Structures are given as structure tokens and as C-alpha cells.
Amino acid sequence: MLINIGRRAFTALIFGLAFVINPAYVTGCGSSEDGGPFFGETEMVALLDDFAANAPSVFEDGDAQYEIELSLVESDGGDTVSSRSGSAFASTALACGSRTFMKSASACASMTSMVVEGALTVTRIDGPQPVVVVESLPVEGRMAALGNYLDFVTIDLEFGGGTASWSTENGMDFALDRFDAQDLGGDGVDVRFQ
Secondary structure, X not given: OHHHHHHHHHHHHHHHHHHHOOOHHHHOOOOOOOOOOOOOHXXXXXXXXXXXXXXXXXXXXXXXXXXXXXXXXXXXXXXXXXXXXXXXXXXXXXXXXXXXEEEOOOOOOOEEEEEEEEEEEEEEOOOOOOEEEEEEEEEEEEEEEEOOOOOEEEEEEEEOOEEEEEEEOOOOOOEEEEEEEEEEOOOOEEXXXX
16 A cells, blocks of 8 residues: 555656656757758858948938948857757857857747947938938947848847847848937937838
8 A cells, every 4th residue: 555655656746747847948849950050150240241231221201311321240249049959958159159059948949149239320311412410320239040040130239329120031131120219410310210
């Protein structure tokens, strides 16, 4: 009888742990045969260079038309990749001192991000002569790729008094999603595009 109770308690304990402990923490979302992401820091930097080279972005705010020119580079530190495949514990990649690989508790998709910095120039272009609203304003932000390929990528930037975001779904053609700036250039110019 005592052995039977011990066996039942042990079975109940194992059964309870199976519901409490998520096996995905140990095994990930699936097989590691996917092996992604299939790009590295070099490819992300090349895409960032292409993005900056293909600027400017042109947008309208009311009757005013603006052009954005960017100069962006990878910033030191803060690069991350998170994925549900592989080990359940966070570890630092030895190949890239500032790149961190960590598990995401809620999703199976990989997210790779790179910290960026640079300068932003905004020019109003709807008049007879272009007027520079702000020149070489320091910006910082993040370039993020969702998934195993450089297809779904966003670039989010912050600068004194504003934010800007671009995205692509094919890894080539970036579109300006949002530009929001208050008192741009210290001249009380508020610019919004969404």
C-alpha cells in the first residue's frame, strides 16, 4: 500500500511538472534544422548602407513637401539576435563581442537587431528654392530584421524632438512609415507624416 501511494505521488508530480514546465524552453519551437538566421552582421551593414545611399525620402505635411537625407552607420554594442531554437539559456556569441543571443519566451520567430547612429538633414522642397530646415542632426536608433532572412526589416530612429521609421517587406525597397518632429531645427517647425 505504501509503495502504491509513493508511486501515485511520483506519477502526479511528473504529470504536474509536465504542465508547469514548458518543454519549449528546453527544445525550442522545432528542429534546429532551420539553422537561421541566414544572414550576419556584414549583410545587415550592407543593407543599412544601401538604405542610406538610396535616401532621400520625400513626404508631405499639409502643403509643405520635405526631403530627408540620412547618413547612418552601425553603432558599437547593442546588437542582438533572439530565437526559439537552440539552447534555453542566454549566451554571448564569441564571434561578435557585442552580439547577444537569447531565448524569447513567447515567439518562435528570430529577431535580429543592430544599433545605428548617424545624421539627418531635412530640407523643405516645395518653394522656389530648397530651404534646409535642419542639417546633420544626430540620430540614433535600431535596425531590426524579423525572421531568418533580410526581408522584413524596420529602421527606427530618434533625434532631438522626434522619431522616424522606415520598413521593407522585400529587403530592398524601404518606405517611410512615420516621421514626427516637434520644433525641428529650433525654429518651431513641427513636421508629421504617418
